[in-house]
Amino acid sequence: MLARSFNHALDEASDWFVKLSSGDAKERDFIAFKQWQEADALHKQAWQKIEQTTQHFKTVASHQEINQTLQRLYSAPSPQRRLALKQLAVLISAGGLGYAGYQTQPWQPLLADYRTPTGGPQQVTLADGSTLTLNSASSVNIHFTESERWIELIAGEVLIETAHEQGRSYRPLLVTTQHGKTVALGTRFTVRDFGGHTQVSVFDGAVRVSPQNNTQQSITLQAGESIQFSVSQLSQKADASTLDALWAKGFIVVDNMRLDAFVQALSRYRPGLLQCDPAVADIQISGSFPIHDTDITLQHIAEKFPVKIQTYTKFFTKVSAL
Amino acid sequence: MSALDPSAIDFIHTYQHHQRWIYAWLCKKLGSSQDAADLTQDTFVKLLQKSEPLTIAEPRAYLTTIAHGLMVNHIRRRDIERAYLEEVAHFSPAAAPSEESRAMALELLIKIDTLLGGLPYKTQKAFLLSQVDGLTHAQIAADLRISVASVRLYIKKALLHCVALQQASIC
DSSP states (O other): OHHHHHHHHHHHHHHHHHHHTSSOOOHHHHHHHHHHHHHOHHHHHHHHHHHHHHHHHHHHHTOHHHHHHHHHHTOOOOHHHHHHHHHSOEEOOOOOOSOOOOOOOTTGGGGOSEEOOSSSOEEEEOTTSOEEEEOTTOEEEEEEOSSOEEEEEEEEEEEEEOOOOSSSOOOOEEEEETTEEEEEEEEEEEEEEOSSOEEEEEEEEEEEEEETTOGGGOEEEETTEEEEEOSSOBOOOEEOOGGGGGGGGTEEEEEEEEHHHHHHHHHTTSSSEEEEOGGGTTOEEEEEEESSOHHHHHHHHHHHSSEEEEEETTTEEEEEEO | OOTTOHHHHHHHHHHHHHHHHHHHHHHHHHSOHHHHHHHHHHHHHHHHHOOSOSOOSOHHHHHHHHHHHHHHHHHHHHHHHHHHHHHHTTSOTTTSOOHHHHHHHHHHHHHHHHHHTTSOHHHHHHHHHHHTSOOOHHHHHHHHTOOHHHHHHHHHHHHHHHHHHHHTTOO
């Protein structure tokens, strides 16, 4: 009978696992899960089994090259896609965690040449020597031809540092999103797709931005400038702060930011749900915080401010009052 | 194993009779005499580990089954290793993983392949997209063009499959 009831507990535990990792579990679900887990020693044991097994997959998520190998093993890319993948010449750094809470176009990210899970940024050197840093939960397709270097941002954000190509005729480098295109004029800049609009910020050199359906309206941005645009409209220029590109170095830097806004910014780099208790939302916070390991960052916040970090399974974390 | 042990005599007898054709068969299948020699050894080691007596009615069929199983594992391992090496071939020398991390990565990949290997394609994919890439069920459903209810079903199926394998300590 024992074996049978353990199997029953395992079945229930797997239902919980599916629910909690679905991406739409609410706080009450985590509380209900906690109660279920505490209710019976068999429930605890069953959950432990599931955690032991899923641990292996968590390890894969933090090693980009292992994840890419699995994607290679469990798919059959066409010859053209294989070629495109080869054009992503050098993978410089790797790291990151699973999960993504971002808005995407259906199926596109799966077919992307390069994509990052939620977690720390990853850097890629392209065949022309330009470097591409992908932020958390981002994906791009690379299309290099004789006449152009086209980077298609499908989701998320990239920082681009263009290289001067040696020994060949000039090929323009352009980045497109669903909202329009940005042509680089020898430069360092970020492009982020927010879903409803795209934001471009320039740190060195200049770029030319054109909305998808209104190419008449293109505009040149200089270093220190940023702009937002939809498929048909450009916003006013605003200042671009170099702090905004520090994610590429693995940090978020904030100056007197509200804790709830900070928690929201951090949640971009963290699997599962991360929430801030309204009771502590207006604590002001400043400093630079690592994004590769958000556990460390949260621990640090708990040491410096009168808050505690409550974790209910790996899928739900709450920053709340002491 | 003493020289007088009848099962040892049986084993030597079986080995002498069958070693050559198994080796030849594996050579033909694998196209490598080195790999074939290794797997021939492994086949007989497996045979020794079997608890049942060696009086097998159809020794050729029996040995072929063992050798075939080993060969499939061997080829899969080789494919996994090749896929991984192709993946890290693009790394700059400074970022290339050490021998130790390579070995660990291969061990993990083989483990995952053992866990997920027997499952249908969409079940594998749904589970990996959820657990490794952290996509939500709605995103997986859109990616794989299936319903959210199927995503839930596939993930649960894959999870219970992996837990069962892990428990049976097959890996």
